[in-house]
Amino acid sequence: MKNIFKFLILVLLFHSISFANEAPVNDLIYHYFQAIQNKDLQTINRLFINQNPNRIKAYNAVFQATDQRINSIKIKNVKIFGNKGIVEVDADFLIISKVIPDSFNYQENQVFLLEKNSFNQWKIAKIITKEDFNLIIKNYFLKKGFEPLKEVTKVDFSYNTAESGEDFLNDGSYLNISGKWKTDFGILIITQNGNKIYGTYPHDSGKIEGTLNGNVLNCIWKEAPTYKPYNDAGECYFIFSRDGKKFTGKWRYGFNKSVWNGNWNGIKISDGSNIPNNTQIQTGDTSTSNMEYNTDRPGLDYKNFNLPANDPKLCKQVCDNDPKCKAWTFVKPNTIQGPNPRCWLKYAVPNPIKSNCCISGIKKQADMANAESWFKNWKIIKSLNSNIAGSNEKFGWKYPVRKIGDAMPPEGAKGAALYLHPISQTEPTHLQGHYHVSSNKKSLMFRVAGNKNGDWLMEVRVNGIKAFERVVDGKKWYELTIPLQKYYGQDITVDLFIKANGWFFEYAFIDEITLVNTQSIGPYGIEYNTDRPGFDYKNFDLPQNNALLCKQACDNDPKCKAWTFIKPNTIQGPNPRCWLKYAVPKPVLNTYCVSGVKNNTNNPSSNNNNVINDKHIYDDFNSFNNKLWIPLEWQTLNKAPNKITLYNGILDLKCNITDRSGFLASKPIKINRDEIITIKRRVKVHYANQYFEGGIWFYQTDKPEIVMPQNKATWLSAFGKQLFNVTYYNYYYEKPGVRQYVPAKHGFVISGLDWRNKKNYVVFPPIWDKWFEEEIVYDPGSNTAIYKINGQIGKVFTANMDKPYIRFIMHSYGWYTGHDIQIDWIKIDITKKENSAHNYNSNNLKMVNNSTFSIEQCAAYQFKNDYITKQIPNYLDKNIKTVYVTCKINNTPANTVLTAQWYYYDSDNSKIFILDYPYKIPQPNYTGYVTFNLEMPPEKIWPSGKYEVVITKDSNILKKINFYFK
Numbered sequence: 001m002k003n004i005f006k007f008l009i010l011v012l013l014f015h016s017i018s019f020a021n022e023a024p025v026n027d028l029i030y031h032y033f034q035a036i037q038n039k040d041l042q043t044i045n046r047l048f049i050n051q052n053p054n055r056i057k058a059y060n061a062v063f064q065a066t067d068q069r070i071n072s073i074k075i076k077n078v079k080i081f082g083n084k085g086i087v088e089v090d091a092d093f094l095i096i097s098k099v100i101p102d103s104f105n106y107q108e109n110q111v112f113l114l115e116k117n118s119f120n121q122w123k124i125a126k127i128i129t130k131e132d133f134n135l136i137i138k139n140y141f142l143k144k145g146f147e148p149l150k151e152v153t154k155v156d157f158s159y160n161t162a163e164s165g166e167d168f169l170n171d172g173s174y175l176n177i178s179g180k181w182k183t184d185f186g187i188l189i190i191t192q193n194g195n196k197i198y199g200t201y202p203h204d205s206g207k208i209e210g211t212l213n214g215n216v217l218n219c220i221w222k223e224a225p226t227y228k229p230y231n232d233a234g235e236c237y238f239i240f241s242r243d244g245k246k247f248t249g250k251w252r253y254g255f256n257k258s259v260w261n262g263n264w265n266g267i268k269i270s271d272g273s274n275i276p277n278n279t280q281i282q283t284g285d286t287s288t289s290n291m292e293y294n295t296d297r298p299g300l301d302y303k304n305f306n307l308p309a310n311d312p313k314l315c316k317q318v319c320d321n322d323p324k325c326k327a328w329t330f331v332k333p334n335t336i337q338g339p340n341p342r343c344w345l346k347y348a349v350p351n352p353i354k355s356n357c358c359i360s361g362i363k364k365q366a367d368m369a370n371a372e373s374w375f376k377n378w379k380i381i382k383s384l385n386s387n388i389a390g391s392n393e394k395f396g397w398k399y400p401v402r403k404i405g406d407a408m409p410p411e412g413a414k415g416a417a418l419y420l421h422p423i424s425q426t427e428p429t430h431l432q433g434h435y436h437v438s439s440n441k442k443s444l445m446f447r448v449a450g451n452k453n454g455d456w457l458m459e460v461r462v463n464g465i466k467a468f469e470r471v472v473d474g475k476k477w478y479e480l481t482i483p484l485q486k487y488y489g490q491d492i493t494v495d496l497f498i499k500a501n502g503w504f505f506e507y508a509f510i511d512e513i514t515l516v517n518t519q520s521i522g523p524y525g526i527e528y529n530t531d532r533p534g535f536d537y538k539n540f541d542l543p544q545n546n547a548l549l550c551k552q553a554c555d556n557d558p559k560c561k562a563w564t565f566i567k568p569n570t571i572q573g574p575n576p577r578c579w580l581k582y583a584v585p586k587p588v589l590n591t592y593c594v595s596g597v598k599n600n601t602n603n604p605s606s607n608n609n610n611v612i613n614d615k616h617i618y619d620d621f622n623s624f625n626n627k628l629w630i631p632l633e634w635q636t637l638n639k640a641p642n643k644i645t646l647y648n649g650i651l652d653l654k655c656n657i658t659d660r661s662g663f664l665a666s667k668p669i670k671i672n673r674d675e676i677i678t679i680k681r682r683v684k685v686h687y688a689n690q691y692f693e694g695g696i697w698f699y700q701t702d703k704p705e706i707v708m709p710q711n712k713a714t715w716l717s718a719f720g721k722q723l724f725n726v727t728y729y730n731y732y733y734e735k736p737g738v739r740q741y742v743p744a745k746h747g748f749v750i751s752g753l754d755w756r757n758k759k760n761y762v763v764f765p766p767i768w769d770k771w772f773e774e775e776i777v778y779d780p781g782s783n784t785a786i787y788k789i790n791g792q793i794g795k796v797f798t799a800n801m802d803k804p805y806i807r808f809i810m811h812s813y814g815w816y817t818g819h820d821i822q823i824d825w826i827k828i829d830i831t832k833k834e835n836s837a838h839n840y841n842s843n844n845l846k847m848v849n850n851s852t853f854s855i856e857q858c859a860a861y862q863f864k865n866d867y868i869t870k871q872i873p874n875y876l877d878k879n880i881k882t883v884y885v886t887c888k889i890n891n892t893p894a895n896t897v898l899t900a901q902w903y904y905y906d907s908d909n910s911k912i913f914i915l916d917y918p919y920k921i922p923q924p925n926y927t928g929y930v931t932f933n934l935e936m937p938p939e940k941i942w943p944s945g946k947y948e949v950v951i952t953k954d955s956n957i958l959k960k961i962n963f964y965f966k
Contacts, residue, residue, distance in 0.1 A: 028114075028122050033070045039063045049115050049123035069094040071105065077214040080242055085114035085122065088130060088213075105918075175215050175244050180270035188266060205390035205405055208236065215240040221251060224390075227453065229254045236264060244268070271309065291316070296355040297329050300348045306340040312359040315343035319363055323382035323423055329360045371397045372416055374514045381430040384421045388507075395419050401509070408452040409509040412477050418510040422456065422500040429498040429508070435484075435515060436491050443481040444494065445589055447511040450474040454505025459497040462487065470650075471501050471771065477511055479589045484515075516589060526551065527597075531590035532564050535581040535618070542576040547594040550578035554598055561616070565594040586620030586649065586825065610704035611668045611805060617828040621651040630665045630706065634813060635715055637708050655694070655812045655819035663813070665719065668704050668805030671780060671830055677806070679776045680827045686769050687730040688818025693742065695727035696810050698778065698785070700803040719807055723798045724752045724785045726776060728766065728821075731814075750776075750787035752796030762787065762794025763852070771824065778806070781833060853896070858887040858951060860963040878944070878965045881936045885949045885961055886929050894924040898953055900932035905946040 028047060035043040041056050041063075048055065071092040079086050093106045108129065115125040178192040186202040197217055199208040207227075210219025217238040226232045230253050238249035246267045250260040291312060302324065307314050312330035319325035327349045331342040335357040349362055363385065375397075387394055390405030399416035401409050407419055420429050435444070450456050455473040459466065460482060468482050484492070498508045517529065526547060537559065542549050547565035554560035562584045566577040570592035584597050612628065619625050624646055633640040643662025645652040655661040671677050685694065701720030709717050716722075727749050731742050743749045743761040751761035767790065775788040780801035787794050812821040862880045876883060885900060898921070902914040917932045932949070936942055942965045951959040 028124070032124070033073060036068055037070055047124055049117060049125045065097070067096040069096070074218070075216050075237060075239075076109075076218070077216060079214050083116040084125075087112045087114065175212065175240060177212065177217070177240055177244055177247075177268075179268055181247075181266040182269050183266035184262075184264050187269075200389045200405075202390070204232070207389060207406070210236075215242065215244075217247075217249075234261075238264065238266070292352060292360045294354060294356050294358070295352045295360045296358040297327055297346065297350040297352050297360045299350040300327075300346040301344050302347045303345045305343055307343050310341045312361075315345075316361055318343060319345055319361070320385050323385070323427070325363060327360065327362045329358050331358050371418075372512070374512055375418070377435060378431055378433040378513065381432050382423065383429040383431075384423050388419065388421075395421060401511075406451075406505060407507045407509075408474065408505075409507075410449050410452060410474050410476050413509075413511050414447070415511070420498050420508045420510065422498055422506050422508075425500045425503045428459075428500075431496040431498075433494040433496070433513065434491065435494065437484045437487040437489065437515075442484045442488075442515050442517065443589075444484055444513070445516045446480045446482075446496075446513050447477055448472050448480065449477045449509045449511070451505040451507040454507060455501050456506045456508045457499040457501040458508075459499060461495040461497075462492055464493075464495075472508070474507075481516070481589055516591075527587060527595045529589060529591045529593070530564075530587045530595045531593035532562050532581065532585040532587050532595045534585040535562070535583040536579050537582045539577060539579045542578050545576045547596075550580075550594075551596050553578055554580055554596070560598060561614075562597045563595065567592050567594070583616045583618045583827075585618065587622055611670060612666070613670050615830040618825070620649055620825045621646050621823065622649045628667060630667065631662055632665055632706070634661050634663055634811065635659055635712075637706060637715060637718060649824065651823040653694075653810060653812045653821045653823070655688075655814055656817050658816055661812065661817075663809055663811035665706065665809045666807045668701055668807045669828070669830075670804060671806055673781045673801065674833055675780070675830050676833050677778050678829045678831070679778075679808075680773065682771060682773050682824035684769065684771045684822045684824075685728045685767070685812075686818075686820040687728070687814065688820075689814065689816060690730060690732040691815030692730045692812075692819050693727050693814060694812035694819055694821050695725060696776070696808055697725040697727070698723040698798075698806060698808045700799070700801050701805050701807060702803045704805070719809060720803065720805075721799060723778070723801070723806065724750065724796055726750050726774075726787055730766075730768075733815075748787075748789065750785060750794050750796050752785060753783075753799045755796070758797075760796050762796060764789055764792055764794065779833065780806075853892050853953075854890045855951065855958045856888040856890065858885060858949075858959045858961050860885050860947075860949065860961050875964050875966050876942075878942045882933050883942075883947075883963065884931055884933045885951075886931045887951060887959060888928070889921075889930055890927045892921045892926040894921060894926075896921045896953065898930060898951060898958075901950040901952060902934050903948045903950070904943065905948070907945070911948070 032044065032047050034040075035047070041059055044059055045051055045056055071094055072090075073092075074090040075087065076090060077088040088109065088111050090109050091107065093108075095106050111128055111130055112124060113126040113128075114122050117123050176192060177197065178190050181188040181190060183201065185206065188199050188201040188208075190197060190199040192198075192212070195212040197208070197210050197212050197219065200206065201208075204223035204225075206221060206223040208219045208221045210217050217240070219236045219238065220233065221236050222228075222233040224232070234251060234253045235255055236249060236251040238247040240247045247265065249264040249266075250262065251264045252259065252261040303322075307330075310333055315328050315330040319328040322345060324347055325345045327346040329344045329346070331337045331344065333339055333341045352360060384395055388405040388407045391407075393404050396419060397416050398404065398419050401413035401415075401417045403409075404419070407421075409417060409419075420431075422428050444460075446458075446460070448458065450473045452474040455471050458468070458470055458472050458480075460468040462482070462484070468480070470480070472478060496513075498506075500506050538557075542565075545568055550563050550565040554563040557580060559582055560580045562581040564579045564581070566572045566579070568574055568576045587595060617628065619628055624631075624641070624644070631639065631641045631644040633643060640662045643657075644664065645654065651664070653661075653663060669677070679696075681696075687694075697716075697719075699720035700723055703720070706718050708715060727743075729742055729744050729749055730746055732745050734741050740756055743751050743755055744763040746766065748764040748766050749761055750764075753760055755761040764787070772789065777786040777788075778798070779785070780798075783798045783800055785796055785798050810821070810823065812819045860876070861884055862876055862882065887898075889898070898919050900917040900919070902917065904912045904914055906912060914934070917934070919930055919932060921930070932951075944965050947963050947965070949961045949963075950957055951961070
């Protein structure tokens with residue numbers, strides 16, 4: 001029945017729809033769809049170029065049988081040729097049957113042919129599908145009862161010949177719309193790369209981006225402060241005139257809505273056309289300053305081209321936006337190089353000579369007016385030499401440090417800062433510095449930050465060798481140090497690359513780059529030039545400028561684990577100040593501070609160096625903490641400190657020797673049954689092949705020492721009795737004779753007691769090669785463990801704990817080499833169960849289901865009681881109107897949508913799409929059968945040949961089923 005209604009809708013659509021060049025065409029489309037929804041036959045007939053009584057009868061028949069609701073209309077392409085127009089539109093309808101209680105969504109991509117009448121008004125001439133427009137006749141196949149149209153020639157589509165646009169759908173060329181536009185929302189500055197369009201405008205520091213098809217720009221707008229929907233982002237479209245000088249358009253809040261919220265029209269006031277297609281037009285400095293009139297700079301050229309206008313600023317703009325360009329020369333028309341103005345770009349700066357033919361210039365480098373003294377060691381090799389989006393200021397040095405357009409550095413800069421940005425998603429900004437390392441205690445300190453709503457990837461190379469890499473966000477200013485001890489007595493070259501990390505507000509800010517003395521430890525464990533921010537529970541002024549007073553206060557307070565002394569007249573007022581901390585934060589370089597960690601040798605709870613009795617532990621891996629960790633070699637359990645890498649606060653567990661790589665074991669941690677232990681880590685995981693199972697595994701023990709068992713094959717038992725594991729699997733090995741060798745071949749898994757027989761495990765979507773935070777909570781009282789990652793949680797049951805200690809190992813084990821796990825920090829807290837703040841029934845968390853969706857048998861048949869266990873004949877009966885396809889599915893989550901895509905193969909073996917049949921599973925964790933069907937109209941029979949049904953989920957193909965009619 002659903003297919004009959006689709007045929008009726010196709011008949012209706014073959015009489016309707018449109019769009020075109022200017023505002024009257026916009027109105028034509030919206031009037032048409034409004035009339036369809038309102039069943040306004042008189043308006044529908046009036047919108048066509050010719051009045052046709054049969055059209056009214058067709059519409060009326062459809063309206064008697066169905067109601068239509070327009071979900072969305074999207075214009076993909078528009079071309080105007082004099083008094084004719086061609087438009088491609090995506091239409092999405094909700095069809096509601098009046099005959100049977102049924103409704104369904106229907107989508108179609110159509111081409112609409114428009115024509116102006118004698119009153120110069122746009123009207124609808126003809127409507128065909130996109131496939132018909134390209135002579136692929138999909139809907140004729142449906143409308144004719146699945147019998148292909150035998151004779152179709154271009155005569156049938158005479159509207160689309162010669163100048164009427166045979167290249168309409170994809171002609172490979174684009175209208176050039178770059179330049180400055182006066183619009184309803186202020187001056188819009190558009191840059192263009194092929195059909196990719198970017199723009200900025202002053203209203204709430206707005207920006208647009210989109211794709212130009214023909215003369216239609218489908219776009220997204222974003223504005224401050226959030227740049228996110230619903231209030232600060234949404235959809236827009238612009239339809240440009242044929243000459244590219246004006247546009248009409250609309251905008252709306254959010255996405256996939258049916259109502260537009262307002263108009264957006266514009267007129268071009270500054271042209272940027274015909275400038276090389278891969279060059280973005282600078283939208284900032286177009287002044288004539290620094291232009292060298294009557295001057296040529298011959299030589300050192302790498303590119304030249306004609307300009308659309310006799311304006312040297314166009315040549316200057318192209319040079320400003322090309323990182324390779326260092327100088328330029330504009331050759332006047334009708335002088336020495338023909339009738340057109342011409343631009344020459346130069347990779348270096350040639351000597352000037354006097355010549356009336358030309359105007360030249362040298363690229364103005366980033367604003368250096370506020371450059372600080374440390375920058376004398378540095379130079380900018382290449383950078384984005386244009387305006388900061390949403391402002392009239394160029395990238396470069398800024399003071400005071402503040403929000404400028406889209407650039408939003410965090411508070412706390414020490415002075416001026418250098419504002420930078422990657423040149424593109426693939427091309428970084430590049431700075432280079434030169435230093436002499438005069439001491440073996442020197443480090444190079446970078447004080448950097450990202451945008452408040454973005455980040456960037458920082459890479460540093462010393463003498464051409466990568467020395468450091470990390471993502472820098474805008475939460476605060478980061479002081480990152482690179483040790484230079486091995487370069488003692490040498491001159492070094494340092495390259496800083498500012499790379500994109502995605503492509504979302506990649507602004508980079510540099511406050512300082514300077515040589516500093518490596519943090520030194522003085523008497524009493526005092527850490528000079530060191531701050532340990534965070535974990536504060538008390539702070540107070542001191543009577544004297546003496547860091548030992550702060551240390552003494554910490555030593556005398558049982559709660560204190562670390563302290564920081566702030567020097568007077570620096571960052572916290574005229575008095576010296578002391579901060580006491582209940583845990584040990586990560587140290588950072590800060591010349592205004594002195595810090596220290598309490599020496600626990602006199603603490604009775606810490607007399608045994610082989611166990612951990614502390615309730616709060618934090619390790620930032622700035623140095624190796626042998627009070628917490630034991631470095632070991634895989635399988636042999638030999639001590640292996642040389643196989644553990646700590647670098648710039650990152651623990652790097654590399655699997656670089658087959659079956660003999662290093663890993664870390666924790667020392668035993670004391671925990672009672674009425675306590676809960678919570679472990680949080682920031683981790684990055686990389687697998688090198690299909691045999692990786694790194695992770696963090698937990699054991700209970702009563703033996704502080706690690707002793708290899710007599711049976712070395714059971715070496716993991718040296719850590720105690722296993723409790724549960726968190727494992728990062730990319731592991732496709734199946735051991736012969738073992739059912740389900742691992743819980744999941746690809747995913748993050750928490751697994752507990754007897755996981756294989758009791759299905760006691762939970763699988764999470766994996767996160768590879770990106771930093772993420774995870775949380776593990778173990779409750780020995782209830783014998784449960786919980787794993788939380790990316791807003792999801794899973795719970796398993798563990799073995800009963802009857803030992804006084806737990807310990808865990810962190811490793812990157814896998815077959816062969818190349819696997820890697822990096823850990824930025826780890827935090828361990830042990831709390832009484834009644835004091836635990838964890839609430840894992842939060843609505844913000846999604847509980848992961850243990851069950852895994854699967855699809856089994858599928859088959860086609862012709863009677864609804866013929867299920868897939870019955871033998872299906874090779875050929876089906878053409879006289880039976882309905883074909884069913886049934887599949888067995890298992891553990892299917894609620895609201896899962898499975899779609900059957902039906903196809904027919906014609907006599908040329910061309911695969912022709914018939915329709916989609918979506919089916920939503922209503923109940924949770926459904927196991928059973930799902931059935932799809934296709935029905936032939938009563939007066940038709942099935943065309944002979946092969947048919948195929950493709951079952952998909954989330955656009956992924958699950959099954960293919962073939963059947964045949966003789």
